[in-house]
Amino acid sequence: MRFNVISYLFKEGIKNVFKNKKSTISSLMIMCATMLIFGLFFVIGENINAFVKEIADAQGIRVFLINSATDSEIEEVGKELLEIEGVRDVRYISKEEGLESMRETLGDEIIAGYTENNILPASYEVKLTDLELNEEVQKDILQIPNVEDIESSNPVIEQIIRLAKGVKIITAVILILLIVISIAIIANTIKLTVHARRKEISIMKYVGATNSFIRWPFLVEGVIIGVIAGLISVGIVGALYTYFYGKLSGTIFMDIANLKLIEFKDMFELILIVYLGLGAGIGAIGSAISMRKYLDV
Amino acid sequence: MIEFRKVCKKYGTGTMALKNVSFNIQKGEFAFLVGSSGSGKSTLIKLILKEEEPTSGNIIINGKDTTFLKQGKVPYLRRSMGVVFQDFRLLPDKTVYENVAFAMYIVKATPKHIRRQVPMVLSLVGLSGKAKMYPSELSGGEQQRVALARALVNNPSMIIADEPTGNLDPDTAWDIMSLLNEINMRGTTVVVATHAKEIVDQMKKRVIHIDKGVIVKDDKKGGYNCEI
Numbered sequence A: 001m002r003f004n005v006i007s008y009l010f011k012e013g014i015k016n017v018f019k020n021k022k023s024t025i026s027s028l029m030i031m032c033a034t035m036l037i038f039g040l041f042f043v044i045g046e047n048i049n050a051f052v053k054e055i056a057d058a059q060g061i062r063v064f065l066i067n068s069a070t071d072s073e074i075e076e077v078g079k080e081l082l083e084i085e086g087v088r089d090v091r092y093i094s095k096e097e098g099l100e101s102m103r104e105t106l107g108d109e110i111i112a113g114y115t116e117n118n119i120l121p122a123s124y125e126v127k128l129t130d131l132e133l134n135e136e137v138q139k140d141i142l143q144i145p146n147v148e149d150i151e152s153s154n155p156v157i158e159q160i161i162r163l164a165k166g167v168k169i170i171t172a173v174i175l176i177l178l179i180v181i182s183i184a185i186i187a188n189t190i191k192l193t194v195h196a197r198r199k200e201i202s203i204m205k206y207v208g209a210t211n212s213f214i215r216w217p218f219l220v221e222g223v224i225i226g227v228i229a230g231l232i233s234v235g236i237v238g239a240l241y242t243y244f245y246g247k248l249s250g251t252i253f254m255d256i257a258n259l260k261l262i263e264f265k266d267m268f269e270l271i272l273i274v275y276l277g278l279g280a281g282i283g284a285i286g287s288a289i290s291m292r293k294y295l296d297v
Numbered sequence B: 001m002i003e004f005r006k007v008c009k010k011y012g013t014g015t016m017a018l019k020n021v022s023f024n025i026q027k028g029e030f031a032f033l034v035g036s037s038g039s040g041k042s043t044l045i046k047l048i049l050k051e052e053e054p055t056s057g058n059i060i061i062n063g064k065d066t067t068f069l070k071q072g073k074v075p076y077l078r079r080s081m082g083v084v085f086q087d088f089r090l091l092p093d094k095t096v097y098e099n100v101a102f103a104m105y106i107v108k109a110t111p112k113h114i115r116r117q118v119p120m121v122l123s124l125v126g127l128s129g130k131a132k133m134y135p136s137e138l139s140g141g142e143q144q145r146v147a148l149a150r151a152l153v154n155n156p157s158m159i160i161a162d163e164p165t166g167n168l169d170p171d172t173a174w175d176i177m178s179l180l181n182e183i184n185m186r187g188t189t190v191v192v193a194t195h196a197k198e199i200v201d202q203m204k205k206r207v208i209h210i211d212k213g214v215i216v217k218d219d220k221k222g223g224y225n226c227e228i
């Protein structure tokens, strides 16, 4: 399409936004409200994810091998471990290294008797890509021959993982609600502009405008409303988050719980992309829905 | 150029608006469509514009049967016809110039082409001096001239008018009809549905009479009052 045609269609779309100020504003407000609720769970989810990831980095699964395992068998176990889905990294800990690290934690005296006769088994330390895969990976590891036993994360971690899962589900449900409500709202707003401009549309049809040409300004209108709602929401989420971040971080509670919040600037890009994408997508779908019925005439 | 073959149109309400209508309007012809109110003139025009579909029969436009034309192709069919209505249908928030240029934007004309073409048709309809005015600042006759300029601006091969003088006083009506005649002289096919009896009588053009959905008379150089 030619530039003047594109700029014409955009101008018309922008005009549409101002044609029904009341309905534009009310749909903006409703979209912002739903986006904010989504944003609330989104940032909580992001923080829990970050926390879980940190634990996942620190915590691994310790895989102990049977004492009689030969070097080649040990090597074989290492290879098989790496093949399991969800395993990010595998590190071999020989009997000697195991003893050494035990010495560090327990002290020389207790270890002393064992130095001559090291009964500690050789082991692997397995790091996961995603803590949620913990259970499945453990099951897979136990299938591998020459594995004696595994030692894994504590119940608290299991609970945090469950919490993270719950938040994810809630976020997804809210996201779906947000999308459905917003599409309906935008579709309704655009229906009003379509109605206000029906005379123009009928003239366009008589002059031979294609449906896609007629549709464009309304598509632009929907996307503009969606994107503006996205931008406003990013601003509000950013301001609120930064406020609570300042209030919470450094408090005794957070120190005791050993919690560290993500800084907003580290989430900004992601949130901006998610909101703009959502806004534009919802706007486009909303306008497509409201136009489809109209143009079929 | 415009041919109807045994066209019937029955509306959803059950009204038989057209019954077995057949005629052929040649390229470059000027034809009036007359008949009392409710006889089916507007229905016939809507069928030409493919705003309504015939219940049976065929409609051939520019040598192409439009009966089975796909919805997506309708806009391109309409670009070959300029349409004028009784109520002008101008956009109130656009100037005379913009109203005409609008029709060119829609068919994606270049800015250069628009700048050249719009003043040309405005001078053809005698509105060169009023390009910057808004429809509300014009008389009815002038508004209809703008509508005519808009219908002409994309060089259609035919002009279809449904009661173009219905809202105008007799003198102004004559101006518009003369303008249509002038356009016809330049080679454009013109079809006009009208109640303007005197004008039809005096212009000595082809007259297609419809009564209750049936063509009762088709006069090559007729008038309104010819005996049936």
Ligand SMILES: Nc1ncnc2c1ncn2[C@@H]1O[C@H](COP(=O)(O)OP(=O)(O)OP(=O)(O)O)[C@@H](O)[C@H]1O
Pocket: B011, B012, B013, B015, B016, B017, B035, B036, B037, B038, B039, B040, B041, B042, B043, B044
């Ligand atoms: N959309 C429609 N639905 C149902 N019936 C219709 C519709 N449009 C027209 N009709 C009927 O079809 C018949 C022909 O109407 P039409 O508008 O074609 O008449 P006309 O000759 O243009 O009349 P007028 O001179 O008053 O404009 C009338 O009986 C009318 O009531």
Ligand SMILES: [Mg+2]
Pocket: B041, B042, B043, B162
């Ligand atoms: Mg009529």
